[in-house]
Amino acid sequence: MEAIQALKNQDHSGRRQLKDKLFFYGIIVLSLVTISPIILIISKLVVEGYRQISLDFLIQTTPDTFEAMTAVSNGEKIPGGIANGIVGTLLMVVLASAMAIPIGILTGIFLYENQGKFMANLTRNISDILQGIPSIVLGLISYLWVVKHVTSGFSALAGSVSLAIMMLPMIVRSTEETLKMIPQTLKEAALALGVPYHKVILRVLVPTGFSGLLTGILLGISRILGETAPLLLTALGSSVISLDITKPTSAIPLLIWEFYNDPNMVDLIWSSSLLLMAIVLILNIVSKQIAAKRK
């Protein structure tokens, strides 16, 4: 008994408070370490890239290396812009979304409706594996399927097929997770009104989970926006604006790679990266906002 009293009366408060403080500041320092890369990246992009950002940058096509060299040697701004890349990226994202969103949502509905069944489990696992496939491999596959056999040459279509395969598992997963969060009672309410099954899904469950589906789609888009490797093997790149899906097209990340390989275009690397980063960041913030609103 006395021993316990003695233990109780020991005063460790000084040491404990010190430990507490160390822990607290440790957490702050490590959190700063985590956020510092993004701050460093954004500041670097802004500092190096803002000079090239102008209206021309958005609506002109890329200059050739000679024009750029002249401008750089005269100490002027590099003329032209990356409109061919912006248009190409938009074109391929729209095409990829048109392929991946309907298939992804329908697959997600299938998984939700068949919880625990063999085919659904198999599909879910395969979709997860698909998410882990390196993007360059998807590029190779799309090269084999589309470039060689469908468009007989590098094309926007081939690029968007590889991007669509990348998007697909994300949409499947987010659709299933979203639908799972909708209470079963809502489905019963609609069925009890004599509503046919397909309308219950399309007019009750999908609208109820709409913001969840949208979040998944936006995250999927922001993921494929920056993909470069599969596009090198499929869309190839182009110095003109092209809306023909059977012809090669450019994309913002492809242009960044091209600028990197051309010593005269260095300044354009930063401004293109800044634009790409800004789009991805905005998409991420928007989808986070939508997701937060749901809760």
Added chain:
Amino acid sequence: MTNSIAEVKKPILSIKDLSIAYDKHYAVKNVSVEIKKNTVTAIMGPSGCGKSTLLRALNRMHELYENITTEGEALLNGQNIYDISPIKLRRHMGMVFQRPNPFPTMSIYDNVIAGYKLNGIRTKKKERDEIVERSLRDVALWDEVKDSLYKKGTFLSGGQQQRLCIARALAFSPEVILMDEPTSALDPIATSKVEDLLVKLKENYTIVLVTHNMSQAARISDYSLFMYLGELVEYGKTKNMFTNPIDPRTEEYLTGKFG
């Protein structure tokens, strides 16, 4: 004179030898009952006695579960409900659930008219307005929500939401309304409002109600079924059953010996 009374109380729903099994395990065993028109019929019994399964079998919602087998028949106005499509049947049999479940993406107005909208039944704006007003008046919700018809139904209180769900079922003018413990998620004041409503509604509708709450059954039902382990133990006028139960198991349940 007596003939005309018998005429009014003719059965709308005759359940004959109905058995329902999940994976060979019988949840409802050989139940035969005649539900009379314009009455409130309560289904009572301890948890797991099959009362919800029996109720859900009446609009074939039990078929949503897997590995279900149904034997016997249930006649709605003389027609076997297992011979017509569940979609058609459910338009004659409204259902209200334990927890209020208005559609969260729809306004109050759209929730009431949801049965028409989701089924693609074309109606004129004037007809729709009439249906919404009539249904909301029927559940005594009209005065409370008439100025906020285009707000989301989920902004209402729990009791109002449940009355909205009843209005949604009434909008279709069903013959029978099935209720699965409709007040179990409500507070006492909201419960008494819903109970008053049910007594009023039986003038135009037939109500079958599953309840855990014996005093609720005593307060509002005309007929009662007592079920135990899937069997129908006793069926009769509520007054008789509560004052003078025939089966000893009913008496034990009513006096609180089990359940």
